[in-house]
Amino acid sequence: MFEALSDRLSGVFEGLRKRGALSEQDVSEALREVRLALLDADVALDVVRDFIAKVRERAVGAEVLRSVTPGQQVVKIVNDCLVDALGGSGAVGLDLNAPAPVAILMVGLQGSGKTTTSGKLGLRLRDKSRRKVLLASLDTQRPAAQLQLEQLAQRAGVASLPIIAGQRPLDIAARAMDTGRREGYDIVILDTAGRLSIDLALMEEVRAIRAATNPVETLLVVDAMTGQDAVVTARSFNEAVGVTGIVMTRMDGDARGGAALSMRAVTGAPIKLVGVGEKLDALEDFHPERVAGRILGMGDIVGLVERATETIDQEEAEKLARKMAKGTFDLDDFASQLRQITKMGSLSGILGMLPGVGKLKAQIADANINTKMIHRQAAIISSMTKAERRTPDIIKASRKKRIAAGSGVSVQDVNRLLKQFDDMSTMMKRMNKLGQKGLMRQGLAALMPGGRGPAGGRRPF
């Protein structure tokens, strides 16, 4: 349903292969597509508007480099602007420079992941930063919220403030800071109840908590799936408590995550961390360049295409990327891919462009793709009729015999190839199902037949 931006733009620039500078008109048309792509990725309307203005400024008059199409050039400019808007390359860490005990205040809407993230932070600060951490729940609203944090603290191996039933949030905060001072904690993480940005009474409460505890970090925890409301939430919390950093949770989902851009634009606060799962170790630094590709829905297909153009035919590469994104793939495509592989020499190069393949690389190398085998496979495919190549399902026993004879191989070889193709189209279908984001999150492991990584599964190639 979401087309990759590069796809959309290649449509816009079809037939427009002229060189030179990008004209106002080229850019305007392209930016209409960029706008839609960003809105479909849940970037808030106002933020999109400002962003588009910035891109326009940078794009009009920009030289189209010799080696790329105007569409690719625009994608590159959009991507660069997006990385900038998300905070530039590199991660921004937590600021813990203050006399102990340092308070970290967690705020956000209901169910955004504050309590879980508090537990994750506890673990991270204990393990990586070797700090003595105290977790304290100020949530007296949600049933069993304090118990939830206590259990998470246990799992993380950090202390939690003893629960006193009936105590009010502000009093709990004071007790937490007091305990932190008396018992020599480095860090006190204050988890608060979820609250709506329009709930004035509760916003006032969190303001008071902030004033009383003077946290060095006030982290706004937001769900990566958040829609247009992201700006309202970000603005209200920022005005009430002065957000110093943003945590995006559920980045292990397949949402485009446009809320990241909205939140950053509204608060000016850096996105410091991302949650990538429910377990306590599923907390990572935020990398703008990765999220930019995700928002644009391109994965690293831009990189893939760019890399491919160095060695292989440009049109073929674009077609491949498109087919991969769409998940339509027949034996003709398989054959043309085989041809490209021989040209590129190694598959791992192209696969290396996709995130999450690190672990798989060794296995791919093991697969030992040899050119002779590929030539044989190409021969088998070329012995098929057009209909057979388009719908391989019709290839039954007698057709197999004919194809084997035609290409000088055994029926087993034909079977092997069909099986390989089958695995491959399963992979493409999964890729389609997962979307670019799923692919980025789970990496190629998610595509492997069998579902969960290469162990025991068959190879897709």
Place this chain on the structure above:
Amino acid sequence: MAISGFFSRLKQGLSRSTQKLTEGFTTVFQKRRLDDAALEELEERLIAADLGTAVAARVIGNFRRTRFGKEVTDPEIRSALAEEIAAILAPVAQPFIPDPAHRPHVVLMVGVNGTGKTTTIGKLAHGLAAEGKRCVLVAGDTFRAAAVEQLQVWGQRAGAPVIAGAQDADPAGLAFDALSRARAEGADLLLIDTAGRLHNKAALMEELRKIIRVLRKQDASAPHSVLLVLDATTGQNALAQVRVFKEMVEVTGLVVTKLDGSARGGVVVALAEAFGLPVHAVGVGEQAGDLRPFQAADFARSLVGLEDAPV
């Protein structure tokens, strides 16, 4: 149920949530010709309410056909647009009605993390208890910290027994045992809570399917309702959530929570168009009484920022 308190609370919530959009509309549409520029702004307003670009364009496209070029005042235009949207929503506005033929009517509550599944079970049990129905709750989230205790509190509030297992116990086994107990006790409803799970996690979706398979060993028609709980703050990803959950566990209806916030849940319009699944109820707060039937006209009016929505 204290109906009046219930209503005023919702009204509070809704009027707060519409304030913002209302401001936008009033400035945009004071006595104005409904021309291209006006329609474009209107379309943007719908996008800002999470309808998505495609649905917003379609709604405005239909609208343009009938109204283009007319001189219109602000309330007129909003009412007309609300009617347009209400027509899309009307077929999916279907209250949740348990089937008394099933004893118990088995409800499986599913959804991504943190949307409000556990809270909605609590609210449902509370409302059903007020109607004299006997509910049994099942703490099928054996994964998340204190999920069981959370449901137990809700059980107490609703006066409903809660069946729970050990931490990390197999939820399918637990559901199976709970169903036998509920059958033996002649309960009216069995409400099964499940752990939140992202729809792109195949293994976790498979776990849900297993719960269903196991329930069917006892009652081939169970679960009688599979309710997908959506958070109104969610943007376009809600479409992917519904698509996958529907495909994997045959969702029978939706509940949209957190409509008391500033998010307007416009993606529901896109969902109605794409899937046509019933929207049974909306969550409008964190208390037991804060669940009410989904009303197409009211929802549509609140989407376009009509303050006088007769809630």
